[in-house]
Amino acid sequence: METFKLKGEFIQLNQLIKAMGWTENGAAANNLIDAGQIKVNWAVEHRKRNKLVAGDTVSFKGKQVVIE
Numbered sequence: 001m002e003t004f005k006l007k008g009e010f011i012q013l014n015q016l017i018k019a020m021g022w023t024e025n026g027a028a029a030n031n032l033i034d035a036g037q038i039k040v041n042w043a044v045e046h047r048k049r050n051k052l053v054a055g056d057t058v059s060f061k062g063k064q065v066v067i068e
Helices: 013-019 026-034
Strands: 002-004 057-060 063-067
Touching: 013 026, 013 057
Parallel strands: 002 063
Antiparallel strands: 057 063
């Protein structure tokens, strides 16, 4: 499990996916979200701009990141 350190109050889901290197660009991140392949706190998330805060967990294909 990886961690991601916030630089502000939150990060949007599609920005986190891109920052983690799970996709090459924002459009690909949005496609993963639309396809229901991303889970936030163990539930499928379809909101591309969902604001993630410290303590949230995001998972994709066996990869997991915790927001700090």
